[in-house]
Amino acid sequence: LCSLLIVTAMERKHAAVRVTADLVILTVRREQLHVLLVERGNDPFRGSPALPGGFLRPDETLEDAARRELTEETNMASERLHLEQLRVYSDPDRDPRGRVITVAFLAIAPSLPVPVAGSDASAARWERVDVVTGLAFDHDRILADAVERARQHLENTTLATAFCADAFTIGELRNIYEVVWGVPVDPRNFNRKVTGTEGFVVSTGEKRSQETGRPAVLYRRGPATVLYPPMLRANFLRR
Amino acid sequence: LCSLLIVTAMERKHAAVRVTADLVILTVRREQLHVLLVERGNDPFRGSPALPGGFLRPDETLEDAARRELTEETNMASERLHLEQLRVYSDPDRDPRGRVITVAFLAIAPSLPVPVAGSDASAARWERVDVVTGLAFDHDRILADAVERARQHLENTTLATAFCADAFTIGELRNIYEVVWGVPVDPRNFNRKVTGTEGFVVSTGEKRSQETGRPAVLYRRGPATVLYPPMLRANFLRR
DNA sequence: GCAATAGTGTCTTTCAGACAGTATGAC
DNA sequence: GTCATACTGTCTGAAAGACACTATTGC
Numbered sequence: 001l002c003s004l005l006i007v008t009a010m011e012r013k014h015a016a017v018r019v020t021a022d023l024v025i026l027t028v029r030r031e032q033l034h035v036l037l038v039e040r041g042n043d044p045f046r047g048s049p050a051l052p053g054g055f056l057r058p059d060e061t062l063e064d065a066a067r068r069e070l071t072e073e074t075n076m077a078s079e080r081l082h083l084e085q086l087r088v089y090s091d092p093d094r095d096p097r098g099r100v101i102t103v104a105f106l107a108i109a110p111s112l113p114v115p116v117a118g119s120d121a122s123a124a125r126w127e128r129v130d131v132v133t134g135l136a137f138d139h140d141r142i143l144a145d146a147v148e149r150a151r152q153h154l155e156n157t158t159l160a161t162a163f164c165a166d167a168f169t170i171g172e173l174r175n176i177y178e179v180v181w182g183v184p185v186d187p188r189n190f191n192r193k194v195t196g197t198e199g200f201v202v203s204t205g206e207k208r209s210q211e212t213g214r215p216a217v218l219y220r221r222g223p224a225t226v227l228y229p230p231m232l233r234a235n236f237l238r239r
Numbered sequence: 240l241c242s243l244l245i246v247t248a249m250e251r252k253h254a255a256v257r258v259t260a261d262l263v264i265l266t267v268r269r270e271q272l273h274v275l276l277v278e279r280g281n282d283p284f285r286g287s288p289a290l291p292g293g294f295l296r297p298d299e300t301l302e303d304a305a306r307r308e309l310t311e312e313t314n315m316a317s318e319r320l321h322l323e324q325l326r327v328y329s330d331p332d333r334d335p336r337g338r339v340i341t342v343a344f345l346a347i348a349p350s351l352p353v354p355v356a357g358s359d360a361s362a363a364r365w366e367r368v369d370v371v372t373g374l375a376f377d378h379d380r381i382l383a384d385a386v387e388r389a390r391q392h393l394e395n396t397t398l399a400t401a402f403c404a405d406a407f408t409i410g411e412l413r414n415i416y417e418v419v420w421g422v423p424v425d426p427r428n429f430n431r432k433v434t435g436t437e438g439f440v441v442s443t444g445e446k447r448s449q450e451t452g453r454p455a456v457l458y459r460r461g462p463a464t465v466l467y468p469p470m471l472r473a474n475f476l477r478r
Numbered sequence: 479g480c481a482a483t484a485g486t487g488t489c490t491t492t493c494a495g496a497c498a499g500t501a502t503g504a505c
Numbered sequence: 506g507t508c509a510t511a512c513t514g515t516c517t518g519a520a521a522g523a524c525a526c527t528a529t530t531g532c
Contacts, residue, residue: 016255017295019340056256058338062329085326088342090301099297101258103327156395171511189495191512196493207503213510214502229471232494410484428522430485435520446530452483453529471521485528492521501512 017099021065022053022139024086024146025073025107028163028179032128035143036073036109037135039123044096045136051143052124053102066105073124074109082108082162086146094138104142106149108162147180154180156230158200161221167204169216170194181233193231199224256338260304261292261378263325263385264312264346267402267418271367274382275312275348276374278362283335284375290382291363292341305344312363313348321347321401325385333377343381345388347401386419393419395469397439400460406443408455409433420472432470438463 025036037049052073056065063083071078086104094100129147133140153159160176161168174190194200199222207215264275276288291312295304302322310317325343333339368386372379392398399415400407413429433439438461446454 016257018255019258056329059331061331062327062340087324088301088327090295090342092298092300101301103329169511186495186497187511188497188513193494209503210510212504212508214504214512216511229493230469232468408484425522425524426484427486427524432521448530449483451481451531453485455484468520480532481530482532483528483530485526487526488524490521490523492519494517494519496517497515499512499514501510503508503510505506505508 017101019056019062020053020100020102021056021062021069022051022102022104022142023066023069023073023107024051024104024143025070025109026129026146026150026163027109027111027126028176029111029126031175031179033130033147033179034126035129035132036124037127037132038073040136048134048136049127049132050136051104051139062103062105066103066107070107074112076109076112082106082159086142086149089138089142091138102137102142104146106146108150108159110163110165151180151233154231155227155233157226158221158224161201164221167206167208167218167220169208169218170201171216173201173219177231183233197224197227198222200227256340258295258301259292259339259341260295260301260308261290261341261343261381262305262308262312262346263290263343263382264309264348265368265385265389265402266348266350266365267415268350268365270414270418272369272386272418273365274368274371275363276366276371277312279375287373287375288366288371289375290343290378301342301344305342305346309346313351315348315351321345321398325381325388328377328381330377341376341381343385345385347389347398349402349404390419390472393470394466394472396465397460397463400440403460406445406447406457406459408447408457409440410455412440412458416470422472436463436466437461439466 023036027034027036036052038052040046040048040050052069054065054069056062060068062085066083067078070076070081070083074081084106086106088101088103090101092099094102129143132143135143150159154177160173160180163176163180164172170191171187173194174185174187177185177190201219202222204218204220206218208218209215262275266273266275275291277291279285279287279289291308293304293308295301299307301324305322306317309315309320309322313320323345325345327340327342329340331338333341368382371382374382389398393416399412399419402415402419403411409430410426412433413424413426416424416429440458441461443457443459445457447457448454
């Protein structure tokens with residue numbers, strides 16, 4: 001008991017805090033950018049929508065915690081999902097329970113054919129990003145930051161392929177850009193840029209027939225991760 | 240006592256951790272990129288060089304903590320210094336004292352005429368980035384990440400002006416790019432790009448005479464923060 | 479005048495932006 | 506053949522990359 005109190009005192013002096021990993025999981029469904037939300041089952045904010053997340057455990061990194069949440073929520077092999085740190089949110093008053101800081105992560109998932117049915121989160125659902133509001137804690141802010149990060153990554157990296165399934169058409173990839181950026185993209189110039197950038201996509205040789213029209217050639221992600229020179233937005237935001 | 244134990248138990252379950260804010264303060268001195276290091280006065284790593292940093296206090300954000308350290312270490316009005324989050328480092332074994340995660344910050348300082356004499360850090364000194372090694376904890380890794388971030392920011396933002404004093408010449412600004420990137424930059428094309436980018440720099444009309452040669456026109460930072468289109472590195476790293 | 483540094487002009491090439499036409503499937 | 510979608514070709518203008526020349530100071 002004595003040692004426990006000593007440890008406690010030390011942690012108090014150094015402002016021990018609890019740390020969560022919160023996830024912004026984005027995907028494109030039906031030509032719309034969606035984010036995965038859960039319904040909070042406990043106070044505070046019971047019943048409010050929120051970003052999925054959880055407390056950091058003693059023997060894991062924050063990346064481990066985030067990936068654990070990600071597999072729980074999406075039921076997918078998480079190695080194939082893109083996951084990166086966004087930033088830390090540490091306002092002392094951001095959590096009514098006390099001092100809890102959160103490390104937000106940006107995750108990108110391909111459009112899943114089956115709806116999400118996580119084992120843990122009872123009421124997980126995809127929601128359109130452009131209509132989401134009133135999230136618990138400071139999650140509205142975190143979501144906005146995550147979407148902005150994704151938009152910038154589409155310019156400078158091959159992140160858009162993370163939204164797609166293993167095999168995809170150039171048209172599907174272009175649709176990702178249009179949905180995330182919110183601006184139309186010229187198909188001809190887009191084709192030229194994508195196929196002309198070394199390592200962005202590689203052709204599989206196969207084709208995908210649809211009900212009507214010419215079948216499209218299927219591609220896979222290439223080894224490249226950065227786009228250099230970047231793919232610039234036609235109508236970009238002045239900041 | 241009882242309530243204290245309950246709080247303690249809750250924190251244990253939720254893996255309460257201590258959090259530090261560590262700073263990578265970069266500057267350019269004598270045509271070389273330098274980082275501010277302190278000598279550790281306590282175990283662990285007593286006597287080893289390390290990045291300046293400190294524990295998060297109960298009623299401040301991590302940005303507050305970082306800015307507090309920054310003013311202590313540089314003795315400058317910190318509002319004028321660039322400061323941004325880098326990322327979180329949360330390996331469970333990164334600190335021998337127990338569970339301590341760190342939020343690393345990137346700070347940029349102009350070349351200071353006076354050497355650093357912080358009130359707190361007894362042995363703070365500028366060290367050339369290219370020869371730094373053997374830092375305490377995982378600070379070697381953090382430093383490397385920070386330098387890479389700075390290099391990328393020079394391409395996409397007006398961060399380079401943060402390395403300069405209030406008034407600076409185009410040649411001084413160009414020197415920042417050359418030192419941070421480690422590649423020569425063509426003075427003529429650089430001039431065209433900088434003066435042609437709206438809001439990057441604004442002329443003061445004044446000039447600075449030196450021992451010899453034509454005096455250079457002095458500029459100040461403009462209101463722009465992002466470079467669009469970006470300034471691309473002549474010799475860039477393939478990744 | 480010379481030396482030393484600051485700044486401008488011009489050519490070329492590459493690539494984004496804009497637009498019209500051809501190709502390949504199902505029926 | 507028609508319809509619908511996938512893909513290619515070409516022109517133009519803006520800007521990066523490569524280069525040589527002029528300008529302004531101190532001596």
